[in-house]
Amino acid sequence: MTTSGEASGPLGGLKPVSTRVMNLAHFLTRNGRRFADRPGLIWGERQWSWGRIDAAVHALCAALAARGIGKGDRILVHSKNCEEMFFSMFAAFRLGAVWVPTNFRLMPDEVAYLATSSGAKGFLCHGDFPEHAVAVAKESKALQFTWRIGNGSFGEQTVGEAIAAHEGARMPDAMVERDDPCWFFFTSGTTGRSKAAVLTHGQMGFVITNHLADLVPGSTEKDASLVVAPLSHGAGVHQLVLSARGAPSILLPTERFDIDEAFRLVAKYRVTNIFTVPTILKMLVEHPAVDQHDHSSLRHVIYAGAPMYREDQKAALKKLGKVLVQYFGLGEVTGNITVLPPYLHEVEDGPQARIGSCGVERTGIQVQIQNDEGKELAPFETGEICVIGPAVFAGYYENPEANAKSFRDGWFRTGDLGHMDEQGFVYITGRASDMYISGGSNIYPREIEEKILTHPAIAEAAVLGVPDAVWGEIGIAVCVARGTGPSEAELAEYLGEKIPRYKMPKRFFFFEELPKSGYGKVPKRLVRDELEKRGLLDFVRAPGAQA
Structure with a gap:
């Protein structure tokens, strides 16, 4: 019991009036209003304006709703990069459902496991993967329908047919709370079955803002992003970030990584940013095409997923200029741990080069190097990299054992080893494993x-x-x-x-x-x-x- 003037709890007894947040699909609504005729997606010779994308997503939402998909339901998507995969993300968000994309290179039994473990109710499967459709239908008890993306002979109907059948429909954005899931981001670590990291609307709202601030500052609808990786994972997050600014995403014509074609697209569309991994960046700068096409429009070439070796870093800086942006961040933290911006990338070795560092803490994120007991270590002492902040995921879906191992006193344990210098620059030594x-x-x-x-x-x-x-x-x-x-x-x-x-x-x-x-x-x-x-x-x- 409290007396007059006393406070009860951290807010003096006050509970948050609301934890409701913006549905992520509102980015698409806004683009449809402001940039209706500007391109939002480019693939080969075809383009889709933001107005057309918004209309297609409304129609897809109506079709999914007619098949019983609603808030909290999971939609499994196994597809190569294409417009319908792009649409499916926003459709899931708008319905308040959960987008469950998989790496299209997985085997049928692996996708069947993901369907079963996620409890997916609907399955959107690319026509090139009939064996996957069979395996999922056989193993998943929760599955109610399969729709095909593109050509093929399986499924109730195609996603294109579903959209056409509901042309002109308008669906409201579902009301969502901060902790409502929107995306199951599969991460396997070094061993064992894939785990579904639960990403939420509130978390992703922060992630998008953080990426725009720390990775691609100053981005507008006049920017353009080249997609060189599957939209099911990090490239999908990056695509969502640029969509929040109304900038178009440009897909490679085929799933084959054609470096000459990539540079041709950079020159044609004046691409300003690319998200990739060090091995792909290395391939880009070592290919003759880097000297045959104009890439002066590039401002941010973002690499993540693994540290970049110093010699490769130097070669990329010499070919592309000071446009490299490195970040360190696992799927569970949606890429938000550290950043090393362009001005901290130096060609010449020296004190300013920060050789071996993956940068400093991201805005709104705190990083600690901890020992096995969870104690913060002194500068230059090696320990586990741990992180707290709004970008940290909600936990692994229905996996209490993994959650118990991954969190300690509120800190997410990355499983990566490293140290921090006296100025807060983080250096990754490697995976603990x-x-x-x-x-x-x-x-x-x-x-x-x-x-x-x-x-x-x-x-x-x-x-x-x-x-x-x-x-x-x-x-x-x-x-x-x-x-x-x-x-x-x-x-x-x-x-x-x-x-x-x-x-x-x-x-x-x-x-x-x-x-x-x-x-x-x-x-x-x-x-x-x-x-x-x-x-x-x-x-x-x-x-x-x-x-």
């Missing part, structure tokens, strides 16, 4: 990979630990050479002056290319799988095997 212990010493692969990549004849490198009877674990390096490349002994000799002996990989293997995920990353588990497949790990583990 990538670190290995050799002879009692912690070894962080990224540090060694950086040194390997300073060799002019090495294009890519991945270092990982494997079991060893004597040392517990030993390191091995898998490299991709430029041209002939060095021998194993020559590369070891080159590294001898750059890293301590205990960090030296015991073997160096050379592949024509490193295995990559559907998003252009190089997961260590895929490298390990390829080594196993080739029988190279057995050779490393053999008694007396030496570098």
Whole structure:
């Protein structure tokens, strides 16, 4: 009981009057009003104005509602990049439903698992994947209908037919609260089944504002974004960010990554920003097309998903200029942890270059380096990168065990290791799962990979630990050479002056290319799988095997 003048609780007993937030589909409503005739989506020779997109999404909403889709229902979408996938995001938001996109490179049984685990009620499946449609229909008990995107012979109808049947319909934006889910963002980490990170309307409203402030400041409807990755994940977030400003998204004509075509589109549409990953950025700047097309319109070339090696960073700066923007951020934090803007990217090494840093905390976000007990560590001490702020997701869908492991005292534990300097710049050492212990010493692969990549004849490198009877674990390096490349002994000799002996990989293997995920990353588990497949790990583990 309180007496006059006393306060009860942090707000003096006052509870928030409302937690309602803007439905994310309102961005589309606004674009339809302000920029009705301006392009919102460009794909090949076809363009869709914002007015046309808004009308198509209204019609798709009406069609989905007629099949029983409403607030909170999940809509699974398995599709290559196309206009109907673009529409499906906004349709889900407008209905207050949950958009559940998958990587179109997944196998049928993997998509069936995602359908079952998400409880999807409707399935929009690209016509190129009939086996996926069969697998989902067979496994999912909650599924009520399948609609096809594009050509094919399965499904009740096509998404295009559903839109045409409800042409002229107008659907109100569903009322949503801050914590109402809008997107299941699948993330698998390094092992195990994919987990659905629940993104909400309130969280995504902050994420969009933050991206506009920290990644692409000054963006307007006159900007243009080239999409070079599947819209199901980070590229979809970036597309939504630019849509909030009324800027068009330009899709590559096919799912094949054609670098010459990408640069041609940059020149044709005066593209101002691209979102990509370091491996793709490396391919862009090393291709002859970078010198054959005008790319002077580029202001923000954003890379994320993995750290970029210093030598690759230098090459990109020399070719593109000071337009690079690096950010660090997992799907669970929707890309919002740190940022290294263009002015902090330097070609020349020196104190201003911030070599190896992924930047500073994003606006509205707090980052700490913590030990295993959750205590904040001093500058330059290595620990787990942890984060709090409005961009952190609501948790994993129906996965209390994963939630318990991922949160501690309100902090989201990224699983990434690193340190912070005295000015707050964050340096990623690697994934906690990538670190290995050799002879009692912690070894962080990224540090060694950086040194390997300073060799002019090495294009890519991945270092990982494997079991060893004597040392517990030993390191091995898998490299991709430029041209002939060095021998194993020559590369070891080159590294001898750059890293301590205990960090030296015991073997160096050379592949024509490193295995990559559907998003252009190089997961260590895929490298390990390829080594196993080739029988190279057995050779490393053999008694007396030496570098």
